[in-house]
Amino acid sequence: MSALVAVLTLPLVAALGVFVVPARLRVPMALASAAMITGAALALCVTVARGGPVMLMAGGWAPPIGIALRADGLAAALIIMTALVMGAVTCAAWFEASPARAGPRMAFGFWPLMLLLWGALNAVYLSRDLFNLYVGLELISLAAVALAALSGTAQAFAAALRYMIFALAGSLLYLAGVVLAYAAHGTLDIGLLTARTPAQGDALALGLMTAGLLAKTALFPFHVWLPPAHASAPAPASALLSALVPKASFLILMRLWFEAMPDLATPAALLALAVPGAAAVLWGGVLALVQKRLKLIIAYSTVAQLGYMFLVFPLAGGGGAAQPWAAGAWTGAVFHALSHGLAKAAMFLAAGIYIAAVGSDRLGDLRGLARALPMTGFAFALAAITLMGLPPSGGFTAKYLLMTSAFAAGQWPWALLLAGGGLLAAGYFYRPMVALFARDARVPLLRSIPRAWQSVPLVLAVLSIMLGLLSATPFDLLQVGRPPPASEGL
Amino acid sequence: MTLALDLALCVLILGVALASVAGGGVFRAVIFFITYGLFVAMAWARLGALDVALAEAAIGAGLTGVLLLAALGRLRRMNATSPPHRTGLHLPAAFAGAALACALGWAWFALPAPSPPDLGPVMPQSGVGNRVTAVLLNFRAWDTLLESIVLLAALLGVWMLAQDKDWTAPLGPRYHAQAGGVLASFGRLLPPVGLAFGVYLVWAGADSTGGAFQGGTVLAAVGLVALMSNVMRPPRVSQGVLRAALVLGPAVFLCAGLLATASGGAFLSLSPALAKPVILTIEVALTISIAVTLALLVIGASGDGEYAP
Incomplete structure (x- = not known):
């Protein structure tokens, strides 16, 4: 069995497994399968890095009749980031989603939902078929909505319902676009669409698909569902929702604009994608500054950080000839997605530890906690460094790539935005850090937190820094099977 | 005319x-x-x-x-009261809907007649005569496999709406049917007819109209009638057999796909000689899972209170 098939099917098999087995076998099975899937993801990465993109025709049928799946560098990088985050979340949930702590409902539901989400994410990363991507998105959305509702409070239900309405509206718009593309070209395959003869309805099809995906990626002004949903879920679920779920719909956007229909990228269209991104960076940052709860600060930071990724559309290929490397902005945006995933998951898991320790995530209640839980405080600080884009983190590499592209292309306003967004991030993470590292306060802990649990967010935060220190390997991986418009620009 | x-x-x-x-x-x-x-x-x-x-x-x-x-x-x-009428939200929604309808209407006139890929040459290798079944269970089996899992995710989502104290209670509301009443008679009369029709739909689906989704829905309706008329007891999440029935379809589907990989073919591929029996097996397993999932989706999470029709 190839690594590609394993990455696709193992999470689904494991999800069905943990759903069926008796309660005592559930957690061991989830841990074992997480280890196996991570191994398969590593194997796939090595294969892709050494031998180039891996193709799979599902059912042995080539498009346009069948569905093609392809692991290129972009897909492999997201698969390994997902595996690292999922692995960490599995370990954290081992402590946090135990029946004694979380109640029987969450102790049952978390594991199959997490594994279903994992399977759906991998399926979306790999798929080359627009309708298959729709099915994958549906599975992601349903699992994510259920994860958002997991804590069982009225607030969580309301947030999950709002999330579902946005997600379903996004799905419908995306599906309408897919139907139009199929009607015009008789194929759903991204590779075949690249070589299509342009038709009249293409702009409408791409516009509808993009609108649907923007709602799912929570780009400003479609972000209103995100902060309440991410903040009211249990911490391991928040980590998945914030770190991974928006990346899947963003990946499809990149596939559509850079691979399926790059010919439709007019300057006006690119600006229309980047301006909401810029607004998200500023608005999300400002709202994160005024929140009083740690999880809401982290959630609004996600709104802001997602905005940066959309700068790839005007910046891709910006002055490529003037740079010592090709595809600076494209690679930068993906680096941002990867480092944000690792750092944001670390932050939410750290918040989960604080909530377990003191029963609240109000900034006032967290004062001085870094003294009692030093590993978690260190993890939070490292993750914040990545999200602010300070060296030597992965976030810094991402912003450096984006910023040099902006200067090389003479589009300096975007560089200003990158700098301003970084300052905002420094501002909104300053407040929780001041509270955590306060010297005067001494908080009694409700329960002791095992060191193994404390080390989980630390590992993720260290990984997000390593992504910057050892950026050469992921950089090379991303160049495998990179679409031409990534280096030449849209 | x-x-x-x-x-x-x-x-x-x-x-x-x-x-x-x-x-x-x-x-x-x-x-x-x-x-x-x-x-x-x-x-x-x-x-x-x-x-x-x-x-x-x-x-x-x-x-x-x-x-x-x-x-x-x-x-x-x-005794929930309906929320106050907020025209402020309805108007933008109506405009967006109308704009979308106009855009799609324009596309209908602007686009040429669709030219779907020609399935004629490959149909003999698919193992079945009905093109829809061939697409669903052979050519685009990966879609159908994921869709069958989407149903499970939806059901899990519904179950997550229960209260922790009700988790071990039977699923859905308590139904009351008068002994000898209309509902109770229906509960005994309809299921056999529905069962026969549902099974027929699955069997016929290989070569003409029908299939796992349609047959499963009819069987789910049979289950619902039986539940509502108290002919059948409502199940609990803790029942292993119930959970096994829910994953049977996707599990058999995944196994078939992985067996193809193990025997040297592509993932989910079917050799023309074996295609028909394998597709029928998958369809039967899928029908069972779809029927149980749909019925449970309708009755909802555990502890939904009393319900007298």
């Missing part, structure tokens, strides 16, 4: 849809929505898409209708 019929159908669909969304209370909206599903099913039938017509009638009008009516009944028992 046929043109007149089509035009009348179009007018009816638009009128019923408008009546469903334009004010006038929730009950009216639900009833018009069910009618709308039936008219859309007729439209699919007129377009020659009989499989879609069956699915739309069974799921779009039938099960969704039951679900909405049950939700309405629950709202009434809770």
Whole structure:
């Protein structure tokens, strides 16, 4: 069995497994399968890095009749980031989603939902078929909505319902676009669409698909569902929702604009994608500054950080000839997605530890906690460094790539935005850090937190820094099977 | 004559849809929505898409209708008041909907007639005669496999709405049927007929209209009638057999796909000689899972209170 098939099917098999087995076998099975899937993801990465993109025709049928799946560098990088985050979340949930702590409902539901989400994410990363991507998105959305509702409070239900309405509206718009593309070209395959003869309805099809995906990626002004949903879920679920779920719909956007229909990228269209991104960076940052709860600060930071990724559309290929490397902005945006995933998951898991320790995530209640839980405080600080884009983190590499592209292309306003967004991030993470590292306060802990649990967010935060220190390997991986418009620009 | 019929159908669909969304209370909206599903099913039938017509009638009008009516009944028992009318939100939604309809309408006139890929040459290798079944279970089996898992995710989502204290309680509301009443008689009369029809739909699906989704929906309806008339006890999440029935279809599907990989073929590939028996096996397993999942989706999470029809 190839690594590609394993990455696709193992999470689904494991999800069905943990759903069926008796309660005592559930957690061991989830841990074992997480280890196996991570191994398969590593194997796939090595294969892709050494031998180039891996193709799979599902059912042995080539498009346009069948569905093609392809692991290129972009897909492999997201698969390994997902595996690292999922692995960490599995370990954290081992402590946090135990029946004694979380109640029987969450102790049952978390594991199959997490594994279903994992399977759906991998399926979306790999798929080359627009309708298959729709099915994958549906599975992601349903699992994510259920994860958002997991804590069982009225607030969580309301947030999950709002999330579902946005997600379903996004799905419908995306599906309408897919139907139009199929009607015009008789194929759903991204590779075949690249070589299509342009038709009249293409702009409408791409516009509808993009609108649907923007709602799912929570780009400003479609972000209103995100902060309440991410903040009211249990911490391991928040980590998945914030770190991974928006990346899947963003990946499809990149596939559509850079691979399926790059010919439709007019300057006006690119600006229309980047301006909401810029607004998200500023608005999300400002709202994160005024929140009083740690999880809401982290959630609004996600709104802001997602905005940066959309700068790839005007910046891709910006002055490529003037740079010592090709595809600076494209690679930068993906680096941002990867480092944000690792750092944001670390932050939410750290918040989960604080909530377990003191029963609240109000900034006032967290004062001085870094003294009692030093590993978690260190993890939070490292993750914040990545999200602010300070060296030597992965976030810094991402912003450096984006910023040099902006200067090389003479589009300096975007560089200003990158700098301003970084300052905002420094501002909104300053407040929780001041509270955590306060010297005067001494908080009694409700329960002791095992060191193994404390080390989980630390590992993720260290990984997000390593992504910057050892950026050469992921950089090379991303160049495998990179679409031409990534280096030449849209 | 046929043109007149089509035009009348179009007018009816638009009128019923408008009546469903334009004010006038929730009950009216639900009833018009069910009618709308039936008219859309007729439209699919007129377009020659009989499989879609069956699915739309069974799921779009039938099960969704039951679900909405049950939700309405629950709202009434809770004495929930309908939220105040907020035109501020309705107008933008109406404009967005109208704009989308215009854009799609424009595309219908602007685009050439679709030219789907020619399945003629590959149909003999698919193992079945019905093109829809061939696409669903062979050519695009990966889609169908994921869709069968989407159903499971939806059910898990519904279960997560339960309260922790009710987790071990039987699923769904408690139904009361008068002994010897209409519902109780229906509960004994309908299931055998429905069972036969559902099984027929699955069996026929290989070569003509029908299939796992349509057959599963009919069987789910049978289960619902049996549950509502107290002929069958409501199940609990803790029952291993129940959970096994829910994953049977996707599990068999995944196993078939992985066995193909193990024997040297592509993932989910079917050799033409074995295609028909394998597809039938997968369809039977899928039907069982779909039927149980849909029925459980309609009755909802555990501890949903009392329900007297």
